[in-house]
Amino acid sequence: MLGYILRRILAIIPVMLIVAIFVFLLLRLTPGDPAAIIAGDMATPEQLERIREAMGLNKPLLTQFFTWMGSLLQGDLGTSLISGTPVTTMIGQRIFPTINMALLTIVIAVAIAVPMGVLAAWRHRSWVDYAVMSFSVLGFSVPVFVIGYLFILVFSISLGWLPVQGYASPSEKGIAEFLYRAILPSLTLATIYVALIARMTRASMLEVLGEDYIRTARAKGVKESRVLFRHALRNAAVPILTVIGTGFALLISGVVVTESVFNIPGIGRLTVDAILARDYPVIQAMILITSATYVVVNLIIDISYTVFDPRIRY
Amino acid sequence: MASTALVGASAAWAETTITAVMHSGLRVLDPVITTAHITRNHAYMIYDVLVAVDGTFTPQPQMADWTVSDDGLVYTFTLRDGLKFHDGSPVTMADAEASLKRWATKDSGGQIIMDKTASLTATDDKTLVWTLNEPFAPLLDTLGKQSALPPFIMPARIAATPADTAITEHVGSGPFRFVEAEFQPGVSVTYIKNEDYVPRSEPADNMAGGKVVNVDKVVWSTMPDASTAINALLGNEIDYIESVQVDLLPLLEGDPDVVYEKREPLGYQTIGRMNFKHPPFDNVKVRQAAMKALDQQAILAALVGNPDYYSICGAIFGCGTPLADATGSESLTSGGDLEAAKALLAEAGYDGTPIVLMAPTDVVALAAQPVVASQALRNAGFNVDMQPMDWQTLVTRRASQNAPADGGWNMFFTNWLVPEISSPLVSPMLNGRGDSAWFGWPDDAVVEGLKADFIAAKTLEEQQAVAKKIQAHNMEQVLYVPVGQYALPQARRATITDMLASPVPVFWNVKKAE
Numbered sequence: 115m116l117g118y119i120l121r122r123i124l125a126i127i128p129v130m131l132i133v134a135i136f137v138f139l140l141l142r143l144t145p146g147d148p149a150a151i152i153a154g155d156m157a158t159p160e161q162l163e164r165i166r167e168a169m170g171l172n173k174p175l176l177t178q179f180f181t182w183m184g185s186l187l188q189g190d191l192g193t194s195l196i197s198g199t200p201v202t203t204m205i206g207q208r209i210f211p212t213i214n215m216a217l218l219t220i221v222i223a224v225a226i227a228v229p230m231g232v233l234a235a236w237r238h239r240s241w242v243d244y245a246v247m248s249f250s251v252l253g254f255s256v257p258v259f260v261i262g263y264l265f266i267l268v269f270s271i272s273l274g275w276l277p278v279q280g281y282a283s284p285s286e287k288g289i290a291e292f293l294y295r296a297i298l299p300s301l302t303l304a305t306i307y308v309a310l311i312a313r314m315t316r317a318s319m320l321e322v323l324g325e326d327y328i329r330t331a332r333a334k335g336v337k338e339s340r341v342l343f344r345h346a347l348r349n350a351a352v353p354i355l356t357v358i359g360t361g362f363a364l365l366i367s368g369v370v371v372t373e374s375v376f377n378i379p380g381i382g383r384l385t386v387d388a389i390l391a392r393d394y395p396v397i398q399a400m401i402l403i404t405s406a407t408y409v410v411v412n413l414i415i416d417i418s419y420t421v422f423d424p425r426i427r428y
Numbered sequence: 429m430a431s432t433a434l435v436g437a438s439a440a441w442a443e444t445t446i447t448a449v450m451h452s453g454l455r456v457l458d459p460v461i462t463t464a465h466i467t468r469n470h471a472y473m474i475y476d477v478l479v480a481v482d483g484t485f486t487p488q489p490q491m492a493d494w495t496v497s498d499d500g501l502v503y504t505f506t507l508r509d510g511l512k513f514h515d516g517s518p519v520t521m522a523d524a525e526a527s528l529k530r531w532a533t534k535d536s537g538g539q540i541i542m543d544k545t546a547s548l549t550a551t552d553d554k555t556l557v558w559t560l561n562e563p564f565a566p567l568l569d570t571l572g573k574q575s576a577l578p579p580f581i582m583p584a585r586i587a588a589t590p591a592d593t594a595i596t597e598h599v600g601s602g603p604f605r606f607v608e609a610e611f612q613p614g615v616s617v618t619y620i621k622n623e624d625y626v627p628r629s630e631p632a633d634n635m636a637g638g639k640v641v642n643v644d645k646v647v648w649s650t651m652p653d654a655s656t657a658i659n660a661l662l663g664n665e666i667d668y669i670e671s672v673q674v675d676l677l678p679l680l681e682g683d684p685d686v687v688y689e690k691r692e693p694l695g696y697q698t699i700g701r702m703n704f705k706h707p708p709f710d711n712v713k714v715r716q717a718a719m720k721a722l723d724q725q726a727i728l729a730a731l732v733g734n735p736d737y738y739s740i741c742g743a744i745f746g747c748g749t750p751l752a753d754a755t756g757s758e759s760l761t762s763g764g765d766l767e768a769a770k771a772l773l774a775e776a777g778y779d780g781t782p783i784v785l786m787a788p789t790d791v792v793a794l795a796a797q798p799v800v801a802s803q804a805l806r807n808a809g810f811n812v813d814m815q816p817m818d819w820q821t822l823v824t825r826r827a828s829q830n831a832p833a834d835g836g837w838n839m840f841f842t843n844w845l846v847p848e849i850s851s852p853l854v855s856p857m858l859n860g861r862g863d864s865a866w867f868g869w870p871d872d873a874v875v876e877g878l879k880a881d882f883i884a885a886k887t888l889e890e891q892q893a894v895a896k897k898i899q900a901h902n903m904e905q906v907l908y909v910p911v912g913q914y915a916l917p918q919a920r921r922a923t924i925t926d927m928l929a930s931p932v933p934v935f936w937n938v939k940k941a942e
Contacts, residue, residue: 145817147824152456152594154463155842156576156856158866159827161534161592165461168592197455197613198594207612266659278659279651374652377660379615383652387453387614390790392820 115420122413126406133405134186137398138179146392147171148195169195182398191402192395194388201399204384209403211281212373212380214292216365218300223307224358230308231315231354232342235323246312253309262302262375269298279377299376303369307361314357318350325349351422359415363408444940445645446924448668449657450933451916453614453650457606458594460534463576465845465932472635472932473619473646474514475580475600478505478524479572480635483929485750485850487568488636490628491519491581491601492556500563501546505556510626513583514605521550526587528579533591535577537570537853540883565886566853574635574932575848576856603627603639603936604646619646619935632928632937639936642926646935655679658919661686667924667940670933671916673792674734680919688919690737692929694748694846695915697741698731698797701857701908702839704870706831708783709838713776715906718783718839720772721808722801723764724912730796731914738914744855744902746846747913750888751895756903757910769808780811784832786840788819797841797911826867840867846913847931852879852898857908870907 149165150157166172185192191201234246270278276298284292322328323346331341370382381400388396419426452466459471480490492505511519525548532538546559571579582600589595598606604619611617627638649666651657658679660666672680672688680686702709702718709715728738741747742757759765783805787798802814817825822840830836849855858879859865860872878898885891902908920927923941928934
């Protein structure tokens with residue numbers, strides 16, 4: 115087991131190296147010029163050229179690549195070409211809103227979706243099942259920004275219960291203020307994941323509920339709730355965990371729309387802003403971090419399989 | 429550290445804070461390295477200027493008063509008393525000298541003045557003497573301009589930074605202090621009242637007059653989603669939105685606690701620019717044909733929609749400005765002239781060379797113009813290749829002098845604040861120095877000669893006479909196509925009052941009722 119984990123961790127190195135090379139080359143091949151953003155609309159071609167020179171953008175690609183890699187190996191993600199702020203500072207300011215929102219979203223989604231999925235499987239082909247499945251289709255199909263605007267309209271504008279926008283750090287403003295501001299965006303994001311996880315739970319549970327050991331447990335007179343949550347759900351957990359894990363990774367990397375609608379200063383917006391401004395060091399760092407998140411989350415999922423399903427051994 | 433302490437101190441009493449959503453996120457903090465409006469607006473918060481223009485575009489004393497020698501060659505500026513930088517050090521004319529010299533290496537107006545400068549020297553802490561080789565009547569107008577690069581005064585040690593390298597310390601002597609510890613690039617920026625600031629005694633007027641600060645704190649927040657900003661204003665979570673898309677105004681109607689209005693009368697001018705280096709627009713007849721094909725009304729209707737917020741205007745210096753003149757713009761302002769366009773194309777022997785028209789799709793204020801224009805050009809007989817792209821790709825590509833088929837271009841549209849094009853000395857499109865000119869690179873000795881005449885003009889009447897000739901020349905050579913003026917209204921809570929009607933949104937003079 116330990117050897118497996120070590121091998122998986124070591125495998126991260128070549129993966130990240132390949133990602134780094136691809137990101138660097140792709141960005142340099144994309145049209146765009148950070149000097150033009152800095153200089154503004156009135157800059158003449160000569161002024162642009164001088165700024166490119168000062169920023170080192172005129173150096174050969176290979177030189178730029180090795181300079182970047184050299185800094186990266188020393189843990190230095192570089193400095194934003196646009197604002198001059200260290201990239202680590204920028205990511206440090208922006209990553210916690212995203213992580214906190216993602217965690218809250220996953221907690222809400224799991225708390226709602228798993229019981230829903232279990233219930234749908236338990237009452238297979240009843241109105242409960244159809245209701246859960248209809249909600250799932252709806253949750254998948256409605257774009258996240260539409261759900262966000264609907265929630266704002268109902269809970270903020272009409273009822274006035276919750277704020278329209280903004281983020282409060284739980285460490286600075288307290289958990290109550292954080293939840294007050296985070297509940298709407300998290301609910302918005304959770305809609306999709308509730309749909310996804312509920313569907314997966316239902317499918318997985320349906321498969322398990324037909325197994326002989328479930329019939330045996332019921333024949334022995336085990337309480338139905340124990341059959342469902344102890345015997346069935348635990349055996350159905352592996353695919354559900356996979357969905358939850360990849361869902362978390364997706365939340366870290368893909369919440370830009372929700373961040374925009376609710377004005378949350380997270381890394382989704384940071385990435386999009388950096389792409390629009392061709393802020394190479396920030397984009398490179400963000401893609402590396404996103405890739406690392408996926409690799410680590412997948413590793414954690416693989417390890418957690420052994421906890422939920424003792425038959426799995428590495 | 430100092431900023432944090434100041435925030436702590438100001439939080440001790442009930443603060444008056446204005447939360448404002450600006451048109452863009454602040455990322456670049458150096459007002460000399462970029463012409464971005466948001467950076468200039470930031471600079472007006474924390475820096476001060478020697479000279480500022482009032483509502484009639486007349487230069488007025490701000491940090492300094494001045495005298496001019498009878499021969500117009502020696503300007504002597506005298507610093508007013510009580511001015512301090514935010515680090516506590518007094519402002520001296522040595523700081524002004526260093527700041528002006530750094531500014532003049534980047535600003536086109538500053539470069540012209542420096543070409544005529546014999547010396548620029550702080551003779552003592554309070555006195556700066558600017559000696560010219562030949563008279564330059566618009567010197568004070570250039571120092572007082574509010575776009576694109578106003579000459580902000582910063583400590584000499586910071587102004588010693590090379591002009592192509594961004595400054596890393598942000599210390600001004602203006603009415604607000606920048607709170608570095610709370611700055612998140614592209615997200616939010618916080619300013620607190622500079623308690624040491626000594627405003628002038630005159631009432632505030634445009635960028636001139638007393639900069640009296642009536643609030644403790646101003647927070648600029650960036651909201652990428654326009655609807656979110658509107659909802660936040662309705663929900664009393666923010667106080668002010670700098671620019672509201674006209675099609676979202678109905679959302680604000682009927683709320684007595686919210687006010688929307690034009691901040692100032694001039695607004696923006698939207699323009700089309702052609703590439704003089706490559707066919708077919710290297711031929712003046714083809715440029716004229718393209719201009720004849722365009723109809724301001726059609727473009728503005730698509731761009732803005734609500735006629736309350738746009739106006740037909742054929743003046744290259746902008747309607748409502750001292751130099752406004754509409755000579756030669758008749759077709760543009762009266763529906764276009766397709767027949768004349770077709771005749772000019774035939775006369776030019778246009779062979780169907782495709783026009784690469786760059787169309788940015790990610791900037792709302794620039795998306796409609798190329799779409800409407802491409803159809804108008806096609807109607808006149810042009811073969812138009814409209815290429816959608818993001819604005820970043822456009823600004824990179826427009827710097828390319830390659831042929832359109834090799835990554836170059838033929839035409840694009842952009843917008844300017846009217847003060848940015850209100851004089852031949854500031855308008856980028858009227859630079860006729862070929863490869864050194866603004867994108868499009870016209871090589872036009874006549875316009876350069878007319879600009880020299882403008883500089884030599886001694887009175888407003890003489891300047892207006894030259895400006896009229898420049899207008900006529902522009903419309904004949906089609907250095908650029910003025911496509912009309914429009915305004916983006918601002919919106920505020922009714923508790924926010926006394927905002928100044930200036931092209932730059934400023935937060936002095938403003939009051940916030942509890």
